[in-house]
Amino acid sequence: MGETMKRRIIGFLGLALSASLIASACGSDSSSRGRNAVSTDTFASTDTLAIPGTDSGTPTTGGTIHILSQLEQVTHLDPQRNYTGSDLAFAGSTMQRTLVSYAFAPGSDGSQLVADLATDIGTPTEGGKVWSFTLRDGATYEDGSAVTCADIAYGTSRVFATDIIVDGPTYAISYLDIPQDADGNSKYPGPYTAKADQQALFDKAVACSEDGKTITFTLSRVVADFNYTVTLLAFSPVPKAKDTGEKYDMTPVSSGPYKIESYEPGKSLVLVRNENWSKASDPIRNAYADSFVYEFALDPAVIDERLIADAGDDQYAVGDGGLQPENLQTVFTDDRFKDRRQDDYDPYVSFTAFNVKTVSCVEVRRAVYLGLDREALRTAGGGPYTGDFADGYIKPALADDYAPSKLPEGLNTDGTPNVEAAKASLEEAKTKCPDVYAKATVEGLKFFHPDTPIWQKLVSIWIESLKAAGIVIKPTAVEPSKYYPTVQNEETDYDISRGTWGPDWPNASTMIPELFLTTGGFNLTRNGDDPAYKQFETDTKAALDELDRKAQGKKWQALNQFLVDQLWSIPGTFTKAQDLWGSKVGNAYRWSSTGSFLFGELYVKQ
Amino acid sequence: MSTTESAVGELAEYVLIESKSPGRLAWERFRRDRVAVTASFVVLFFVGIALFAPLVCKALGINPLTLDRKALNDFGLPNGPFGAMSRKHLLGVEPGTGRDILARLIYGARISLLVGFVSTLLTTVIGVVLGIVAGYRRGKIDAIISRFTDLTLAFPSLLLIIALTRPFTQRLESLGVPEGNPARLTYIVLVLSLFGWVYVARIVRGQTLALREREFVEAARASGAGHWHMVFKELLPNIWAPIIVIVSLSLPGYVAVESTLSFLGVGLLPPDASWGVMLGDSVRYYRADPAYLFVPGVALIVLVLAFNVMGDGIRDALDPKSDRQQLG
Numbered sequence: 023m024g025e026t027m028k029r030r031i032i033g034f035l036g037l038a039l040s041a042s043l044i045a046s047a048c049g050s051d052s053s054s055r056g057r058n059a060v061s062t063d064t065f066a067s068t069d070t071l072a073i074p075g076t077d078s079g080t081p082t083t084g085g086t087i088h089i090l091s092q093l094e095q096v097t098h099l100d101p102q103r104n105y106t107g108s109d110l111a112f113a114g115s116t117m118q119r120t121l122v123s124y125a126f127a128p129g130s131d132g133s134q135l136v137a138d139l140a141t142d143i144g145t146p147t148e149g150g151k152v153w154s155f156t157l158r159d160g161a162t163y164e165d166g167s168a169v170t171c172a173d174i175a176y177g178t179s180r181v182f183a184t185d186i187i188v189d190g191p192t193y194a195i196s197y198l199d200i201p202q203d204a205d206g207n208s209k210y211p212g213p214y215t216a217k218a219d220q221q222a223l224f225d226k227a228v229a230c231s232e233d234g235k236t237i238t239f240t241l242s243r244v245v246a247d248f249n250y251t252v253t254l255l256a257f258s259p260v261p262k263a264k265d266t267g268e269k270y271d272m273t274p275v276s277s278g279p280y281k282i283e284s285y286e287p288g289k290s291l292v293l294v295r296n297e298n299w300s301k302a303s304d305p306i307r308n309a310y311a312d313s314f315v316y317e318f319a320l321d322p323a324v325i326d327e328r329l330i331a332d333a334g335d336d337q338y339a340v341g342d343g344g345l346q347p348e349n350l351q352t353v354f355t356d357d358r359f360k361d362r363r364q365d366d367y368d369p370y371v372s373f374t375a376f377n378v379k380t381v382s383c384v385e386v387r388r389a390v391y392l393g394l395d396r397e398a399l400r401t402a403g404g405g406p407y408t409g410d411f412a413d414g415y416i417k418p419a420l421a422d423d424y425a426p427s428k429l430p431e432g433l434n435t436d437g438t439p440n441v442e443a444a445k446a447s448l449e450e451a452k453t454k455c456p457d458v459y460a461k462a463t464v465e466g467l468k469f470f471h472p473d474t475p476i477w478q479k480l481v482s483i484w485i486e487s488l489k490a491a492g493i494v495i496k497p498t499a500v501e502p503s504k505y506y507p508t509v510q511n512e513e514t515d516y517d518i519s520r521g522t523w524g525p526d527w528p529n530a531s532t533m534i535p536e537l538f539l540t541t542g543g544f545n546l547t548r549n550g551d552d553p554a555y556k557q558f559e560t561d562t563k564a565a566l567d568e569l570d571r572k573a574q575g576k577k578w579q580a581l582n583q584f585l586v587d588q589l590w591s592i593p594g595t596f597t598k599a600q601d602l603w604g605s606k607v608g609n610a611y612r613w614s615s616t617g618s619f620l621f622g623e624l625y626v627k628q
Numbered sequence: 629m630s631t632t633e634s635a636v637g638e639l640a641e642y643v644l645i646e647s648k649s650p651g652r653l654a655w656e657r658f659r660r661d662r663v664a665v666t667a668s669f670v671v672l673f674f675v676g677i678a679l680f681a682p683l684v685c686k687a688l689g690i691n692p693l694t695l696d697r698k699a700l701n702d703f704g705l706p707n708g709p710f711g712a713m714s715r716k717h718l719l720g721v722e723p724g725t726g727r728d729i730l731a732r733l734i735y736g737a738r739i740s741l742l743v744g745f746v747s748t749l750l751t752t753v754i755g756v757v758l759g760i761v762a763g764y765r766r767g768k769i770d771a772i773i774s775r776f777t778d779l780t781l782a783f784p785s786l787l788l789i790i791a792l793t794r795p796f797t798q799r800l801e802s803l804g805v806p807e808g809n810p811a812r813l814t815y816i817v818l819v820l821s822l823f824g825w826v827y828v829a830r831i832v833r834g835q836t837l838a839l840r841e842r843e844f845v846e847a848a849r850a851s852g853a854g855h856w857h858m859v860f861k862e863l864l865p866n867i868w869a870p871i872i873v874i875v876s877l878s879l880p881g882y883v884a885v886e887s888t889l890s891f892l893g894v895g896l897l898p899p900d901a902s903w904g905v906m907l908g909d910s911v912r913y914y915r916a917d918p919a920y921l922f923v924p925g926v927a928l929i930v931l932v933l934a935f936n937v938m939g940d941g942i943r944d945a946l947d948p949k950s951d952r953q954q955l956g
Binding site: 348 | 693695722727899909
């Protein structure tokens with residue numbers, strides 16, 4: 023709830039965050055049915071705000087940009103495993119090209135689709151069941167060899183090797199028209215172990231034309247916005263001869279303007295210019311800086327200090343994790359920083375998930391929601407800088423899918439607890455589900471939280487504010503880097519856990535099913551046995567299959583309301599994030615599709 | 629002994645010493661050490677508020693867990709100068725939650741002192757037993773214990789303590805120690821004792837080695853005294869003084885180590901606080917709210933200093949001829 027934002031959590035959680043935790047989000051409304059239907063949108067939510075990174079100066083070439091990080095390494099550089107917003111922005115703007123990308127621009131412009139390795143943004147046929155992309159000439163890897171259609175197909179095929187290529191998005195598996203066995207697993211095991219007949223299954227679904235100029239994806243069902251899907255680096259080319267499987271994460275071959283000079287996890291990653299990249303073949307990347315130094319394993323407090331001090335090389339530095347809450351007052355009340363700070367919505371929604379198997383009583387879940395001091399939680403995370411209280415799992419920026427939801431009666435809109443309403447709800451539970459009532463009021467609900475300084479405060483607020491309503495919270499601190507693997511493990515016996523998620527592209531199809539279907543990528547609620555689940559599953563599948571975007575949006579709105587009524591999880595905040603950067607960094611704007619800096623476009627101000 | 633300043637007084641003292649027990653003498657020497665007496669009052673004060681924390685907080689109308697949103701501004705930082713010190717919150721409030729710092733300091737003293745006392749007790753008992761056994765029996769047993777002491781001293785204990793926190797607290801919990809903070813505190817006390825006894829053992833062994841050659845010990849041995857009698861009637865009573873000094877000096881050390889561990893994140897779970905937890909948290913706010921860092925920091929310095937000065941006073945009182953360097 024309302025606590026902290028995921029970018030901060032990224033820092034705390036370090037590597038573990040990787041596992042598809044934070045999917046990136048994307049721009050633009052996706053009523054795109056055809057190649058020209060890219061659109062106008064409100065997804066970026068920056069519309070009414072000035073965009074501070076976009077100073078009027080003319081970008082200049084040269085110099086070195088420093089990226090300061092708390093992580094031990096880039097979570098994944100292997101394009102097929104890359105799935106955090108920051109990593110997608112970093113690798114996508116420097117080393118990995120895709121068929122289609124979001125425009126490299128601030129604000130809502132950054133959510134438009136533009137052609138990258140392709141010359142168009144995709145041509146759907148059969149109503150969106152078959153998608154083809156025409157390839158651009160002249161794209162090369164760092165060794166000078168050409169990027170071919172076969173490389174894109176090969177890269178995509180790696181996603182199926184789920185024992186080696188872990189943590190990445192798996193849309194290729196769920197969308198491509200490849201038969202499944204009785205267990206629902208794809209019959210294609212990935213390129214490393216596939217026999218000829220299995221490889222043929224994949225080659226049929228992802229085919230290159232005779233002249234190698236066109237790649238065609240055949241899907242198992244209509245996916246009207248598949249061209250948004252291929253913006254994920256999971257659809258990037260990988261030259262088969264250079265593929266080193268698991269080790270490719272450390273030595274990916276670059277198709278972009280930069281290549282790896284040295285990479286030492288725990289220390290630094292240095293990128294230098296890829297001399298074989300030509301601007302002529304790349305319509306979107308500008309590659310102003312000569313090199314990038316990604317500095318790892320820094321204390322978040324140190325990163326903030328260095329950016330505040332703005333001395334030496336730090337004048338050319340940006341952070342990849344946002345500002346710490348304790349420094350917000352310093353940075354946002356001092357005009358010294360006014361040209362190098364920003365405060366903006368990111369694509370994420372935070373939430374607190376119940377284990378519906380053990381907290382099987384909606385009255386108890388509602389009592390927690392009503393009695394929780396969400397205002398205090400938000401304040402601890404930085405007050406309004408944390409974000410707005412969420413009224414569901416769909417941010418208003420997803421304009422087609424968002425509608426204000428009707429929150430439980432008695433819930434205070436200012437986030438303060440309504441103890442009376444919480445007690446009344448508990449009273450109902452007393453007769454209806456005495457077991458869960460006893461658990462909540464006597465034995466205690468087990469709250470698993472990451473063992474980080476901010477969470478030690480947040481969980482104290484949980485304990486203290488729910489005490490007033492008669493609900494007992496028993497905290498369990500989990501080592502930050504193991505938090506998500508722990509709560510995603512079916513054997514962990516938590517009653518309450520927490521998470522943050524953002525859409526992969528502007529369609530709630532990448533939010534609601536991922537968070538609440540039992541097959542979803544980030545379902546912490548264990549809601550499969552809930553009496554309401556069958557209905558939810560049927561309705562969600564109907565929404566996924568709905569081809570009319572407006573009608574689909576209405577279905578997501580109804581499902582969002584359904585989720586707020588069921589309270590399998592409690593909506594937290596529509597999060598915001600704050601950044602500070604060095605005084606000589608240009609183009610420091612947040613790319614709306616990922617909520618991160620577009621690192622490759624940063625330049626050194628002369 | 630109110631008039632001891634004059635030369636006559638000194639003579640009188642000399643005469644009087646002959647008629648007093650060693651304990652009485654030490655007490656009188658201690659009483660004359662004004663710095664040590666002041667330090668003792670400070671220590672007593674801290675122990676007192678720690679023991680009666682609930683009463684003290686009740687009297688002051690504060691609670692270590694109560695949230696106070698009104699004391700915070702929109703950034704979640706204390707809403708006023710010096711960490712929002714006010715009549716309601718004498719030492720200000722904690723950023724983020726608005727909890728009263730004085731109340732948390734008082735309750736934190738409980739935990740810090742508890743860890744200090746229990747660790748000191750355990751290390752002293754283990755150290756004295758092993759030290760006396762080694763010094764008294766000598767030979768093979770002494771060799772084994774001494775090598776074991778050296779081995780323990782050579783361990784990179786802090787690293788080990790940090791690395792083993794999670795597996796060991798889980799093990800303790802599975803052994804029936806209540807989950808959460810009781811298990812963590814038990815772990816901290818156990819590891820501090822595990823690595824701390826060696827310092828006591830070494831000193832006690834040295835003292836024992838020196839004592840066992842003395843005439844009265846030889847006399848006892850010659851008259852056929854058993855091991856128990858030798859240890860408990862002859863040796864132990866004669867090494868109480870150094871043991872008391874070790875205790876008084878190691879206690880503040882453990883309080884400080886507990887703070888260090890909590891600071892490094894090995895310590896307590898929320899919502900409870902120890903001084904180390906507070907210090908660890910406050911460091912992040914050194915820019916936005918320096919008062920928050922100042923309060924637990926000063927409290928820790930004052931307590932440790934008071935214990936040390938009191939310890940020095942006790943040592944001087946027990947053994948006026950001792951060289952400070954040797955025992956410290």
